[in-house]
Amino acid sequence: MRDAAVAQAPRITPKVSSEDWIMRAVLVGIALYLTVSILLPLYAILSKSFKNADGLFVGLANYVNFFSTPALFWSIENSLTVTLICCVIVVTLAFIYAYALTRTCIPFKSLFKGVALLPILMPSLLPAIALVYLFGNQGIIKDWLFGYEIYGPIGIVMGECFYVFPHVLTIMLIAMANSDARLYEASDALGASKIKTFFTVTLPSVRYGLVSAFFVCFTLVITDFGVPKVVGGKYNVLATDIYKQVVGRQDFEMGAVVSMVLLLPALFAFAADRIVQRRQVALLSARAVPYQPKKNRVVDTAMLAFCCLIGLILVSILGMACFASFAKFWPYDLSLSLKHYNFDLMDGGSWNAYWNSIELAAWTAVIGTAMVFTGAYLVEKSKGFHSGRAAMQLLCMIPMAVPGLVLGLAYVFFFNAPNNPLGFLYHTMPILVICTVTHFYTVAHLTAATALKQLDGEFESVSQSLKVPFYKTFFRITVPVCMPAILDISMYLFVNAMTTVSAVVFLYSPDTALASVAILNMDDAGDVAPAAAMGMMIVGTAAAVRLVHAGLTRGILARTQAWRKR
Amino acid sequence: MANDNNGEAYLRVRNLTKKFGEFTALKNVSLDVSEGEFVCFLGPSGCGKTTLLRAIAGLDIQTMGTVEQAGRDISALPPNERDFGIVFQSYALFPNLSVTRNIGYGLENRNMPKADIAARVSDLLDLVGLRDHATKYPSQLSGGQQQRVALARALATSPGLLLLDEPLSALDAKVRVHLRHEIKELQEKIGITTIMVTHDQEEALAMADRIVVMNHGVIEQVGSPEDIYADPASPFVADFIGTTNFVDGEVQAGGRVSVAGVAIDCGAALDGLNPGDMVTVCIRPEDVQVSTEGGGAGIPVTITDVEFLGSFHRCHVMPVNGAGQTFGKDIDFMIDLSAGRARDLGIREGMAVQAALPPEFVRIYRPVGGG
Numbered sequence: 001m002r003d004a005a006v007a008q009a010p011r012i013t014p015k016v017s018s019e020d021w022i023m024r025a026v027l028v029g030i031a032l033y034l035t036v037s038i039l040l041p042l043y044a045i046l047s048k049s050f051k052n053a054d055g056l057f058v059g060l061a062n063y064v065n066f067f068s069t070p071a072l073f074w075s076i077e078n079s080l081t082v083t084l085i086c087c088v089i090v091v092t093l094a095f096i097y098a099y100a101l102t103r104t105c106i107p108f109k110s111l112f113k114g115v116a117l118l119p120i121l122m123p124s125l126l127p128a129i130a131l132v133y134l135f136g137n138q139g140i141i142k143d144w145l146f147g148y149e150i151y152g153p154i155g156i157v158m159g160e161c162f163y164v165f166p167h168v169l170t171i172m173l174i175a176m177a178n179s180d181a182r183l184y185e186a187s188d189a190l191g192a193s194k195i196k197t198f199f200t201v202t203l204p205s206v207r208y209g210l211v212s213a214f215f216v217c218f219t220l221v222i223t224d225f226g227v228p229k230v231v232g233g234k235y236n237v238l239a240t241d242i243y244k245q246v247v248g249r250q251d252f253e254m255g256a257v258v259s260m261v262l263l264l265p266a267l268f269a270f271a272a273d274r275i276v277q278r279r280q281v282a283l284l285s286a287r288a289v290p291y292q293p294k295k296n297r298v299v300d301t302a303m304l305a306f307c308c309l310i311g312l313i314l315v316s317i318l319g320m321a322c323f324a325s326f327a328k329f330w331p332y333d334l335s336l337s338l339k340h341y342n343f344d345l346m347d348g349g350s351w352n353a354y355w356n357s358i359e360l361a362a363w364t365a366v367i368g369t370a371m372v373f374t375g376a377y378l379v380e381k382s383k384g385f386h387s388g389r390a391a392m393q394l395l396c397m398i399p400m401a402v403p404g405l406v407l408g409l410a411y412v413f414f415f416n417a418p419n420n421p422l423g424f425l426y427h428t429m430p431i432l433v434i435c436t437v438t439h440f441y442t443v444a445h446l447t448a449a450t451a452l453k454q455l456d457g458e459f460e461s462v463s464q465s466l467k468v469p470f471y472k473t474f475f476r477i478t479v480p481v482c483m484p485a486i487l488d489i490s491m492y493l494f495v496n497a498m499t500t501v502s503a504v505v506f507l508y509s510p511d512t513a514l515a516s517v518a519i520l521n522m523d524d525a526g527d528v529a530p531a532a533a534m535g536m537m538i539v540g541t542a543a544a545v546r547l548v549h550a551g552l553t554r555g556i557l558a559r560t561q562a563w564r565k566r
Numbered sequence: 567m568a569n570d571n572n573g574e575a576y577l578r579v580r581n582l583t584k585k586f587g588e589f590t591a592l593k594n595v596s597l598d599v600s601e602g603e604f605v606c607f608l609g610p611s612g613c614g615k616t617t618l619l620r621a622i623a624g625l626d627i628q629t630m631g632t633v634e635q636a637g638r639d640i641s642a643l644p645p646n647e648r649d650f651g652i653v654f655q656s657y658a659l660f661p662n663l664s665v666t667r668n669i670g671y672g673l674e675n676r677n678m679p680k681a682d683i684a685a686r687v688s689d690l691l692d693l694v695g696l697r698d699h700a701t702k703y704p705s706q707l708s709g710g711q712q713q714r715v716a717l718a719r720a721l722a723t724s725p726g727l728l729l730l731d732e733p734l735s736a737l738d739a740k741v742r743v744h745l746r747h748e749i750k751e752l753q754e755k756i757g758i759t760t761i762m763v764t765h766d767q768e769e770a771l772a773m774a775d776r777i778v779v780m781n782h783g784v785i786e787q788v789g790s791p792e793d794i795y796a797d798p799a800s801p802f803v804a805d806f807i808g809t810t811n812f813v814d815g816e817v818q819a820g821g822r823v824s825v826a827g828v829a830i831d832c833g834a835a836l837d838g839l840n841p842g843d844m845v846t847v848c849i850r851p852e853d854v855q856v857s858t859e860g861g862g863a864g865i866p867v868t869i870t871d872v873e874f875l876g877s878f879h880r881c882h883v884m885p886v887n888g889a890g891q892t893f894g895k896d897i898d899f900m901i902d903l904s905a906g907r908a909r910d911l912g913i914r915e916g917m918a919v920q921a922a923l924p925p926e927f928v929r930i931y932r933p934v935g936g937g
């Protein structure tokens with residue numbers, strides 16, 4: 001019988017071609033990079049939290065110390081309080097704003113959308129500084145707080161709401177845009193009232209978006225450092241505690257402990273969000289019909305008023321910072337001057353810092369985009385080597401779960417360790433680039449993976465059958481077709497490298513001072529107006545980069561529309 | 567099964583097994599393809615056709631078993647060390663390259679002088695009739711034109727073997743029939759050994775020199791279209807290709823089978839069966855012979871329904887025996903009559919006729935699932 005022969009037949013071991021080896025080598029290279037730039041530092045900070053100042057293992061002693069010091073563990077409660085308040089406020093406001101932009105017939109939708117995205121262009125320090133000008137001791141509308149102080153939870157909540165609004169809004173817009181018009185028609189046909197339709201159709205259809213928005217907001221607020229640093233006053237939160245322990249008291253072990261405490265909720269929110277997102281994908285795969293809003297005088301007017309109000313608040317906070325940076329001597333001499341832009345005369349600031357930031361952002365954009373896109377390509381398109389690709393996929397997700405401050409401190413412990421051969425990187429521009437690329441790796445990776453998934457899965461097979469090496473097809477087909485996504489990724493990395501404070505605040509040296517850190521230091525030194533001025537430089541640069549990006553994207557789409565149109 | 571004795575085979579597949587985890591997609595498949603032959607893998611969706619094709623291409627290498635091409639063992643080689651051109655169901659045309667550059671893609675990497683590449687691409691453009699569209703991008707072409715670009719790209723490097731995975735299934739019916747002929751003519755003209763995957767029996771019958779009928783990861787039958795149609799090796803093949811009546815029968819002594827209470831001569835087809843065995847009797851609707859004079863050979867039936875299907879009539883019939891005889895549970899027995907024959911017989915609903923099952927057209931199988 002033949003079956004007997006089957007049992008004996010040897011298994012075939014596919015020959016691994018030289019191209020496969022190249023792919024695997026590059027994939028392993030990027031995986032090694034991520035291991036060195038995130039896993040090992042995380043291990044370093046974790047082990048630091050179990051050691052004393054002399055490097056001896058002390059078990060949970062540091063944690064016991066943390067939880068028996070009320071001043072420290074109350075920060076947990078403070079952090080959670082302001083974070084949850086922010087989540088409720090921002091998710092509600094962003095939901096209504098997104099509803100107005102997608103489900104009503106208000107005019108100027110793209111203007112409102114643009115205005116809402118403004119906060120993305122600045123470090124969170126800047127809105128906090130603007131709040132000081134508005135509500136601080138010499139603030140122009142400090143009476144509006146009815147005698148309460150801006151320094152403390154009120155200021156933190158206001159600043160964070162401003163800072164996270166665009167991130168939450170983006171998620172809500174995606175969730176709303178994908179709702180199915182057919183459900184609304186059905187609801188109409190059944191004679192359901194507007195209110196009832198809202199609760200039976202609108203809310204359920206965006207429930208995953210709402211949950212996801214909540215977790216993103218939670219993570220951003222609890223890990224943000226810029227706002228509480230400027231307007232936190234004596235109200236301690238976890239993020240500022242890490243900074244104070246390390247920079248103020250030089251207590252690195254306690255800094256590590258607080259970092260671990262901060263990592264926990266961030267990890268939890270991250271995991272929960274991933275689970276929710278997976279469900280949302282399943283929800284969307286059904287063929288939906290896009291919803292076309294109908295005119296409704298009352299709703300449209302109310303929504304327009306709401307959007308105008310939110311837009312006005314957003315613009316006036318940025319406007320305040322802008323004005324403060326030009327006012328000669330707040331609040332006594334409000335004539336305009338450029339003197340606060342003379343950073344070289346200030347304590348903690350310099351034009352050098354600005355140019356360093358540009359350099360950091362450019363390197364981050366170039367190196368980060370190349371690495372992220374190549375990595376995503378190999379994960380998505382290479383054949384075989386399943387364990388390697390799965391491990392890489394996991395590695396790519398870790399950076400998102402790690403707060404910037406924790407990452408930065410982890411780098412201090414890892415790269416500054418006396419026996420680390422990579423120690424020469426410490427206090428250099430490369431370490432800032434490595435840290436920033438890693439910090440923003442996950443979102444960039446997901447963008448690249450999404451774009452790559454839309455390509456025909458057989459391009460690689462065809463090119464193999466034609467004996468064209470994969471890298472030629474990569475450069476001639478994959479990269480040009482994905483160019484819009486590649487531009488998106490590089491802009492995302494550039495803007496974030498310009499605005500980030502949290503990770504790099506532990507890593508810069510006098511030679512590699514950065515603009516965002518300069519804001520922090522000048523604010524600390526009492527040079528608040530120059531701090532605002534530096535913030536405006538970042539805003540202007542980020543806005544210019546966005547414009548260039550929009551122009552490039554439009555140009556590429558126009559030039560290639562012959563083959564892009566469907 | 568496969569024609570093992572063929573020493574001249576260009577492609578030789580032996581005992582191929584492919585597992586996806588626990589699931590076995592191909593079980594011990596063996597097959598020979600001669601040089602210049604056009605072979606179709608035919609079978610229902612999910613039966614393993616694409617898996618077999620991709621194993622031959624080296625895109626998803628088999629778990630066990632060997633593949634030889636032109637006398638070379640290529641079982642473990644990656645695709646770029648094999649010699650084939652392939653067209654996918656999606657065509658996988660490069661969207662950012664013009665028709666010309668798509669077709670020339672495989673040539674540009676071979677140190678060929680630019681002029682030679684241009685000449686070769688130009689020949690191919692003529693071959694597939696796309697000269698007027700040379701500078702367009704894939705998205706500016708119709709489905710049929712895209713398909714021909716993919717074909718030209720696969721042929722450009724003059725591979726020894728052409729693999730086509732459902733190349734026509736993304737097209738609408740009319741274009742499909744037209745392209746069927748074009749592909750077949752092209753293949754005959756260049757004489758390239760070709761394997762095409764399809765789930766459309768008409769396509770396979772019209773195009774293939776030889777058809778490989780597959781089901782559940784095994785080859786059910788290999789043969790010319792005529793053989794497979796006239797002499798299906800299993801009830802599955804009989805059912806999958808063309809239309810067949812399956813009726814219950816019981817073996818009787820003397821090489822006869824009783825169907826609906828009437829004994830039919832079957833002779834040698836019953837070798838190895840004993841009287842009393844239950845069998846499945848198959849006959850194609852057009853092979854049933856109908857006569858109107860009562861008392862003749864055959865099963866007396868009543869026509870319950872007549873469908874007019876253009877060139878022929880399809881009659882659905884029931885036995886009229888008094889003893890409550892049937893063809894079997896829920897069996898719809900069909901007879902096809904040419905329009906002329908139906909007119910001669912005056913076929914109409916409710917009419918009683920004799921349906922004879924000529925032994926040369928009758929096939930006997932052990933009951934499906936039993937035996």
Ligand SMILES: Nc1ncnc2c1ncn2[C@@H]1O[C@H](COP(=O)(O)OP(=O)(O)O)[C@@H](O)[C@H]1O
Nearest residue numbers: 586589591609610611612613614615616617618
């Ligand atoms: N990569 C894979 N992983 C797991 N199962 C697969 C994979 N590819 C195919 N299969 C399974 O193998 C069987 C045969 O698939 P395929 O060869 O694509 O069928 P078809 O005859 O329609 O081309 C199917 O049941 C399919 O689900």
Ligand SMILES: [Mg+2]
Nearest residue numbers: 615616732763
């Ligand atoms: Mg298939």
